[in-house]
Amino acid sequence: MLFGLMTTELKENLNEVSRKKNQIETILLHMTDGIIAFNMEGRIILVNPAATRLLRIMPEEETFENIFEKLNIEINMEKIIYLDNWTSSEERVNLGDKHINLFFAPLKDENERPAGVMVVIQDITEHVKLDNMRKEFVADVSHELKTPITSIMGYADTLLEGEYDKKTQDKFLNVIASEARRMAKLVTDLLALSRFDNNQVQAQKEEFDLGDLVKRCQDKLQFQIKQKKHQVECFVTANVPPVYADKDGVERVVLNILTNSIKYTKEEGHIKIYVGFVYNDAYIKVIDNGMGIPEEDLSRIFERFYRVDKARTREMGGTGLGLSIAKEILDRNNGSIDIKSEQGNGTEVVIRIPTK
Numbered sequence: 001m002l003f004g005l006m007t008t009e010l011k012e013n014l015n016e017v018s019r020k021k022n023q024i025e026t027i028l029l030h031m032t033d034g035i036i037a038f039n040m041e042g043r044i045i046l047v048n049p050a051a052t053r054l055l056r057i058m059p060e061e062e063t064f065e066n067i068f069e070k071l072n073i074e075i076n077m078e079k080i081i082y083l084d085n086w087t088s089s090e091e092r093v094n095l096g097d098k099h100i101n102l103f104f105a106p107l108k109d110e111n112e113r114p115a116g117v118m119v120v121i122q123d124i125t126e127h128v129k130l131d132n133m134r135k136e137f138v139a140d141v142s143h144e145l146k147t148p149i150t151s152i153m154g155y156a157d158t159l160l161e162g163e164y165d166k167k168t169q170d171k172f173l174n175v176i177a178s179e180a181r182r183m184a185k186l187v188t189d190l191l192a193l194s195r196f197d198n199n200q201v202q203a204q205k206e207e208f209d210l211g212d213l214v215k216r217c218q219d220k221l222q223f224q225i226k227q228k229k230h231q232v233e234c235f236v237t238a239n240v241p242p243v244y245a246d247k248d249g250v251e252r253v254v255l256n257i258l259t260n261s262i263k264y265t266k267e268e269g270h271i272k273i274y275v276g277f278v279y280n281d282a283y284i285k286v287i288d289n290g291m292g293i294p295e296e297d298l299s300r301i302f303e304r305f306y307r308v309d310k311a312r313t314r315e316m317g318g319t320g321l322g323l324s325i326a327k328e329i330l331d332r333n334n335g336s337i338d339i340k341s342e343q344g345n346g347t348e349v350v351i352r353i354p355t356k
Ligand code: ADP
Pocket: 256, 260, 261, 264, 265, 288, 290, 291, 292, 293, 301, 306, 307, 308, 309, 313, 317, 318, 319, 320, 321, 322, 323, 324, 346, 347
């Protein structure tokens, strides 16, 4: 009787142990971080698939020493176990195009005696990429603000220091005013992006007619169109159903695309605008015969501050933020934007917006 009871209890305990082991194995199998445990001799006692993938190792053939020697990491087990007084240490390596973080910690047995070393391996490539983008962004913003400030200060100081006739004064003041406007536009664009980043703006969607909106944008840009003597034609297909989207946002996108076509097309250019309907989306297609975008720049055109020719587009008053804002707005409205272009021959921009 007693013996029977003992065997049942033992069986239960063993089941419990094997359940726990299974649980741990499943967790290790599906972890995105790599884990390797080494015994006191430096042999692998446990390794998960993420670790073999990240470090590109064959666990059967490896020891602590040769793994980290190959990675050019100067570390030895004794140091982790004894000298660091139970603290952990961290190392960073580049493996191909990946950035890897390694985290070393001593392993102890149930009596708190050293039993080996445990290494956690993290792929931090995405993190490093984002960090670099952030640094680049800060550098870009500072540079974009510094250029107009330098010129405003230069002209203002010149005016203060000398006596100039009215004509020269006006010329200098005009530069100051236009540079200040550029700065204001840049700051407004940055604030718009930052509001998107913080999810502060909920798109206020409503029904509206895309053809009407496009014509209104064209009217708003009459001055620039006349100045460059462009010929602009707008074709609206009959019966395009109303779209359901954030109207101010879409207007901003259309104004940006049309302004780009006007700016990046030489005088007396041709710009064609089509408004139509495919499947459940309404679309606007803007085709110009301007300078076009080189193929190698096309994939980066939606990045913040990306401009094909920095100096020239800055002269034209561009901030390099327009298309990235356009993309954010369309994403929020379940729409899309695509650009095809051939350097020297012109550009075609298509945006799609869902109808109700
Ligand atoms: P920007 O404010 O500088 O115009 P955008 O984000 O609107 O910034 O556009 C990014 C870059 O893409 C521009 O600087 C320009 O080099 C290029 N680009 C955009 N539209 C056109 C176009 N229609 N023709 C030629 N280049 C264009």
